Amino acid sequence: MQPRSQPFFATLHALLDAEGEITLGELLDAAGEQTYGLLVLLLSLPNLIPGLNVGLAPVGGIGLMALGAQLAWGRAHPWVPRRVHAQPIHKGRIKDALAKFETQLSRFRWQGSRQSPLNHLWMGAVILWTGFLLAIPVPLPFGNQLPAAILCLLGAALLEERPAWAWIGVVASFGNTLYFAFSFNLIVRACLAAFRVFVK
Numbered sequence: 422m423q424p425r426s427q428p429f430f431a432t433l434h435a436l437l438d439a440e441g442e443i444t445l446g447e448l449l450d451a452a453g454e455q456t457y458g459l460l461v462l463l464l465s466l467p468n469l470i471p472g473l474n475v476g477l478a479p480v481g482g483i484g485l486m487a488l489g490a491q492l493a494w495g496r497a498h499p500w501v502p503r504r505v506h507a508q509p510i511h512k513g514r515i516k517d518a519l520a521k522f523e524t525q526l527s528r529f530r531w532q533g534s535r536q537s538p539l540n541h542l543w544m545g546a547v548i549l550w551t552g553f554l555l556a557i558p559v560p561l562p563f564g565n566q567l568p569a570a571i572l573c574l575l576g577a578a579l580l581e582e583r584p585a586w587a588w589i590g591v592v593a594s595f596g597n598t599l600y601f602a603f604s605f606n607l608i609v610r611a612c613l614a615a616f617r618v619f620v621k
Contacts (some may be wrong), residue, residue, distance in 0.1 A: 427611075430519075430580070430581075431522065433448070433451075433459070434516070434519070435521065436448060436451055436492060437510075437512045437519070438516075442509050442510075443509070443510050443512060443595070444506065444507055444508060444509055444598070445463070445501075445505060445506055445507075445508045445509075445510060446506035446507060446508065448463070448510065449501065449506070452612070454621055455579065455580050456498055456499060456580030457488060457491075457492050457499060457579050458576045458577070458578070458580035458581075459486060459576070459580065460499060460501070460576075461485060461548060461573075461576030461579060462519075462548060462572075462576035462577060462580065463480045463571055463573075464484050464485050464488070464489060464508075464577075465481065465485070465555075465569045465570075465572035465576060466515055466519060466522065466569075466573060467481065467514070467515075467518070468481055468555065468565050468566065468568075468569035469521070469522065469566055469569050469570060469573065470514055470517075470518050476570070478555050478556065478558070478565040479556045479558065480490075481552075481556075481569075482552045482553060482554070482555035482556025482557070482610055483552070483556055484552070485548060485551070485552030485555060485556075485572060486528075486548075486549050486552040486553055486556065487499075488548060488549075488552070489545045489546065489547070489548030489551075489552055490545065490549050490551030491545070492541050492545030492547050492548060493541065493542050493543075493544075493545025493549065494545070495541065495542075503527075507612060517532050519575040522570075522573050522577075524589075524593045526574070526577055527529070527597050528585075536581060536582045536583060537582060537584055538582060539578065539582055539584060539587055540581060542573065544578075544579065544587060547575060547587075547590065547591055548572065548575055548591055548597075550573065550594065551568050551590075551594045551597070552568075552572065552574050554597055554598065554601060555568040555569055555572065557601070559601060559604075561601070561604055561607070561609065563580075563598070567600070568594075568596050568597055569588045570593075571590050571593045571594050571597060572590075574586055574589060574590045575587065575590040578590060590599040
């Protein structure tokens with residue numbers, strides 16, 4: 422496969438720089454075959470923004486689990502409700518988070534990181550599982566940011582078809598799972614405390 426003359430990140434920046442309001446549907450139309458990668462990236466990015474990720478992680482995590490399941494199932498394009506299609510994008514915050522993410526992502530653009538098609542079955546499975554980790558209310562340092570960063574990397578791997586990035590995301594997701602597993606008792610106590618507050 423020949424490298425693309427214009428990476429999708431450049432197209433995404435151009436859309437975010439355009440004047441006027443832009444909807445999620447317009448971004449998805451621009452993504453074309455890369456819809457899954459774009460949606461994974463857009464649902465993950467807000468959880469990297471301090472102060473904005475409070476309360477968003479469970480919703481974003483559930484949405485990412487649904488995307489992962491559809492990707493693993495083999496759907497060419499994900500099903501997205503019409504109401505979500507018409508949802509306007511907060512361009513400023515997304516663009517700032519995207520710029521910071523690209524700065525970190527540039528470290529992985531080594532010469533050997535070549536483009537080739539990815540296996541959608543296992544990519545979908547990893548996204549589904551990492552989305553589940555994001556949805557868990559974890560009272561740990563980087564409890565939301567860590568799975569969100571991994572999902573951003575997986576979304577970027579889908580967008581640019583970079584197997585090396587995908588493998589880094591898989592290893593990182595496994596490490597994230599171990600991190601949560603070693604704190605399982607703390608997570609259970611926090612969930613029970615939240616449940617007691619909710620039922621009172």
